[in-house]
Amino acid sequence: MSMKHLPVTNLGVCAARSPQKFSVRKHDDGAHFVADNTRIRFNTEFTPGAPEMDDICFEKAGPRARIFFDPATVRAAIVTCGGLCPGLNSVIRSVVMEFHFNYGVKEVTGIRFGYAGLNPANGYEPVMLEPDRVDEIHNDGGSILGSSRGSEKPEIMVDYLVSRGINILLCVGGDGTQRGANAISKEVARRRLPIAIVGIPKTIDNDIMYVQRSFGYVTAIEVAREVLDSAHNEAKGAPYGIGMVKLMGREAGFIAAGATLASQHVNFCLIPEIPLVIGGPHGFLNFLYKRMVGRQHAVIAVAEGAGQDLFASASGEHDASGNIKFQDIGLFLKSRISEHMASAGLPVNLKYFDPSYHIRSVPANCGDGILCDLLARNAVHAAMAGKTDVLIGLSNEAFIHVPIAEAVARKKRLNTAGDAWRAVLASTGQPEHYSPA
Amino acid sequence: MSMKHLPVTNLGVCAARSPQKFSVRKHDDGAHFVADNTRIRFNTEFTPGAPEMDDICFEKAGPRARIFFDPATVRAAIVTCGGLCPGLNSVIRSVVMEFHFNYGVKEVTGIRFGYAGLNPANGYEPVMLEPDRVDEIHNDGGSILGSSRGSEKPEIMVDYLVSRGINILLCVGGDGTQRGANAISKEVARRRLPIAIVGIPKTIDNDIMYVQRSFGYVTAIEVAREVLDSAHNEAKGAPYGIGMVKLMGREAGFIAAGATLASQHVNFCLIPEIPLVIGGPHGFLNFLYKRMVGRQHAVIAVAEGAGQDLFASASGEHDASGNIKFQDIGLFLKSRISEHMASAGLPVNLKYFDPSYHIRSVPANCGDGILCDLLARNAVHAAMAGKTDVLIGLSNEAFIHVPIAEAVARKKRLNTAGDAWRAVLASTGQPEHYSPA
Amino acid sequence: MSMKHLPVTNLGVCAARSPQKFSVRKHDDGAHFVADNTRIRFNTEFTPGAPEMDDICFEKAGPRARIFFDPATVRAAIVTCGGLCPGLNSVIRSVVMEFHFNYGVKEVTGIRFGYAGLNPANGYEPVMLEPDRVDEIHNDGGSILGSSRGSEKPEIMVDYLVSRGINILLCVGGDGTQRGANAISKEVARRRLPIAIVGIPKTIDNDIMYVQRSFGYVTAIEVAREVLDSAHNEAKGAPYGIGMVKLMGREAGFIAAGATLASQHVNFCLIPEIPLVIGGPHGFLNFLYKRMVGRQHAVIAVAEGAGQDLFASASGEHDASGNIKFQDIGLFLKSRISEHMASAGLPVNLKYFDPSYHIRSVPANCGDGILCDLLARNAVHAAMAGKTDVLIGLSNEAFIHVPIAEAVARKKRLNTAGDAWRAVLASTGQPEHYSPA
């Protein structure tokens, strides 16, 4: 077996001693510091006797005993990009607190409205983030900085950093945002500037590689479960009732699957990873028909990215983040189900729920709040140690340094041969596949 | 001043002694019983010296020392009609418990799917409701019996009651349902049958006359507030963000107003009682434009019944309950706002929320749970005392007997000169009126 | 019948025109203002033909078209006293907003830590309350001002008001606090100062006269219900399990009764209004024993003020508010139940819950949030109109002006012959009374 290390870029020699409080105590042998060559292996599953597969490993995140930046000279900034996600304010808060209290960095700037705030032409003045200002924000949804989709030219953004004297930039966002962070890093490197760019992964869809669980996800399924339970009540509350809930998940069905397992009342969970066939004897509509004949009610959870190939032609449109604009699978199914059942002599009462904006704007629950805190503090550690073009990942419950280019090379998908999907099949009783014949 | 009593119909002489436990104890002087001639006056506001206005009063609800029905001969039934509403299962549970434990009535039947379940042609078999079956249901949303809109012919429904030997029918529903109960009562009276028909008012819109607060309403505003808070987060989370939430309220703005007061983050609360003018210098769009220029974000709560006169021609369609089908004011405003702001050079990020199905399907909160319990028990008391064609109302915190015909003669509207609306104006800062010029 | 009006004190002639926005619009005939002679009658129940009882009526609260204070000269202050209660921050917020936006009063001061903050000797500097400072506080429990029990000498407090130029003081608290406000009012009157003292009733126990429902109460029963449900789970989760929850309620059982109705899983609800007898065949322990033999588990909700006469001698101690220190009925019952059941050969698993500090510190729910908003705004209206020595009450869903001395003359008790207690008896199946023999 060969073990490949995925190294991250360092800005230079770490000459300064970390001011972390626990480093200066008597009898302190530095146990709290993480050595720079500590590694976390990615794969843990193997079969004895089988040919060994290549494996990869990552640097372990955490505070370093020696750091690159002198705290007295640090001007840090944080920017939140893309759609809202539970936990953004928790991340902002813990970043400010860690910089302030543990590294003695007094100047942390909040960039407004995503990367747009890094282009002076947009006129969004940044805000100073003091501990008092952020002390209570972790209990609120949204982002006190605002957010936006899309990016700006790297040259303009780096000019902005230079003009403001910012030498650490933390970029909170999904793969589009991290591509932007990667582009900023390249421009910074081209100019040989001592500026650290560190990514904090944010994807309510939970689909970033090397991030075993992203913040906002468990909060999202908590709210999604409540909506599924309402859908269940509507389904049972009317003759031939169907409750259908569209959930987030453009390319991965984690939210739909997680909420299905939490609710246990879903009969069909449709995700992007399983091709959706509508018609025919082994198509979705016929399975649904049989369910309605047998049990008179049904609950459907559909990920927004499911069944996109059903649409005659993709719209070809992209949103400001560069994502392809999806057709609305929920409205499509609502219409097709109603028609099909009516023509089959089984007129249904279909209630359709589209709670995505609500879900993504609620405050983080405890699981996510803790995750945000740890991601944020590890991002500060990485930046202070001069790591750059790096994203804080989570693998086997260890926080790791992932080169941004590796993290965005492909997206994480739900393993349809794994425990969770097997449990979804067991809980729903739905077919494994849909096929036209 | 003349005080007009609105009497309810009695099936006949109350000859039986109530088996309520508290009536048979030593030293019990019957304080728990309510005398049949106790009255509750409706109006409480007056101006000394001013000409006195006519007033009305109602019978006070509650257990009577002497009752009409012999518990041994009672076959009771309960039916839930119309849209779902938090608290339906609480009502069902307390009805069963009161009949069973306090009156010794062992047979309580649950009719499935509203009045449709009273027509054998629909084939919905009723269920027996035992205490064990209903013991935990008050913590669930929906209705274990199911519900449906629309009515059946009174003759058919009365035939059904007779064929099953049912002599008490409790009808849980809104004004359409109560009209149905009134029709059943008339048919029962025509046939001179000793069957009591008692209504339990259910309107999430809170718009039934002589029902000061209907169950489900405070639960609804609790969830609506959460969604408004999400809308607030979305509005502040994007450049020129607007969060707009459509809430229930066909003819009355109670939910929109209540949720606005609870949230305190709404800038425009649009209700059916205040005519909506879109264009012009004193129209809604211009007020919104000024808000966006001044503060860069806004939250809008719009009742589904607001601005219906804006639509060129009403659809003329009715739903199964006989309600006029409304045009979707939310989608209309979403489109008009986006166009208007874009053409005014202020492109907005508008997020639209339509949470009605979710709101109406959640479990009842404590306030509603208690209200359901008291309504249900008073409905059982009324029925056992032989009251019929009567609805349990709530006036000045007293439960009352309201003749159904009086209750459905007109709908309750939000008093736009009262405390609540004044506080909405104060909290939102919105204009009192919209006018075209 | 004679109708007695309970008038409130006015500081003087209302010469100024109210700056409330809705008063200056075209076509506005002042509908939003409340005439000073509008009355709300207190009693609504009567029996035709019976001798009429004396009745009382109150001034209706609300904005007056003419006010006493010139907003430009107002320096307002607010103080929160006694134990914490859900909704305190909502009250503070709405007071600030109403003064600021609707009356143009820019200076609202927050007194720290109750009446202690009105004595300079304690060294608690007040805080300025600006709209930005209070904008989000209604979602937090506690009081941003802090609170304390006890009072200070009226002379010292009035000296403080005079030294700071404060001419409106809003006192949020229970009957001890309102007695303090009354004392301040008297000292103000003695000095003939134009200072308005207005009380906002705060009692989580819900026991202030002429306040039909006080803020914090429904939030309290919401949390209490959750704890009762946990107690129910513990009771059913062990052999011969008993879950006992001590709830607030020194002299009135509103919280215990409300939470019992909301939970529907309580078997014994013990309140101060019903004397508690422990031993003997008709004592509590024997009823509990029978329940345990019959059903093997039980849930008990006990108000802190229940059974105080059981203690051999009262402690005679008082807390800083002047309340008699109660013996702990919960611990007493826990011990007595365990002993009794063990000696009866039925050793029980008793889990005891004492959640009062948690309950009183949570954020207000919607029902309470709205109530706080309306109380706060009406208190501001009263003060601006020059009303003094007055408390904002609630009667028959109308906000009223209650002379403080009348409000504190006696406490409200739960009506054990009314709907709620009758429903508690029905839901629990508990005996009406306990007697020694």
Place this chain on the structure above:
Amino acid sequence: MSMKHLPVTNLGVCAARSPQKFSVRKHDDGAHFVADNTRIRFNTEFTPGAPEMDDICFEKAGPRARIFFDPATVRAAIVTCGGLCPGLNSVIRSVVMEFHFNYGVKEVTGIRFGYAGLNPANGYEPVMLEPDRVDEIHNDGGSILGSSRGSEKPEIMVDYLVSRGINILLCVGGDGTQRGANAISKEVARRRLPIAIVGIPKTIDNDIMYVQRSFGYVTAIEVAREVLDSAHNEAKGAPYGIGMVKLMGREAGFIAAGATLASQHVNFCLIPEIPLVIGGPHGFLNFLYKRMVGRQHAVIAVAEGAGQDLFASASGEHDASGNIKFQDIGLFLKSRISEHMASAGLPVNLKYFDPSYHIRSVPANCGDGILCDLLARNAVHAAMAGKTDVLIGLSNEAFIHVPIAEAVARKKRLNTAGDAWRAVLASTGQPEHYSPA
């Protein structure tokens, strides 16, 4: 490096083909089945160049293509032991559903009140668990089966299994329970009976080895956070206020640490892993004194197992599970803090919260609900495959088979050199250690 495999016991040859639905579909190559020799390595951290440490690995859990038991002959039973924990009903439900729908096992028996229910002398009759009976229970706290501490003689319990024909027993509980399961396994092995004993780990303290996250834990910290927030409100709500919350955690501080990170308002988090010194210049009381002087309020989270060495002599008592009875550190600290601060001239307002019974009895949140579902289904898979004396563990997000004896050999402790504790130190600002001088 040597990799040691920790094998589990198999009852015998797996001759039967699994009836899992997904195994019989076209194009199905068995991807959903887990090969019996698939391994999960435990350690993932390493340092290149350093001497390699010994490592261990476990069997991966999941459905096997060939199983030991013929479903037609299986009589399964489930028993829940020890204290209540959020998620017990979710486990019960998913066990029943997996047996019933995926393996066709129709007879699943629920043992009442823990191991006590396996001794006929106690007279607890078991209940049959049908899908309809358990369909809604996952939304309820507690255990529908009840629970108890302590064990029974293995001979008696095995006699019971034999007499009832039970050949699969799932034991849900903590390390005491698993020791009991191990003893049953040994007795079963001694008699050479084909009975599978499978453990499902339950520890709200999260302290079982090889179980990276146990069910109930995240729900517990969710409720604990709410209580900490109330404590924070109480602390800020009174002059020199202190809110102190005792939380679960006999030997490990996971709940106290997790709730501290979620709340971010805790100033001292006291856990069993860090020795507690009360007095002296570097003792807890002096640190607390400094905090009170500096900030005037404080929040303390204390695990029940913290500071047990402070007590002059341990009580020596054990509870029915064999746990040493702890002295109450919360009451001890409450008294010591009050005395110390008073004598230091700083009388504090200390509010003490003890919410453990409430926390452990609430329903599971989504994260725990999903975990319960997966644990339960994997336990059924293990049992059907004839695994015995095994517990379902979780390592690196993979479910594993852990020999029970290994799992109970020692307890998991919070790593005080890891991310979470480092973040606790950062968030609280508390000292790393307490020392007497």
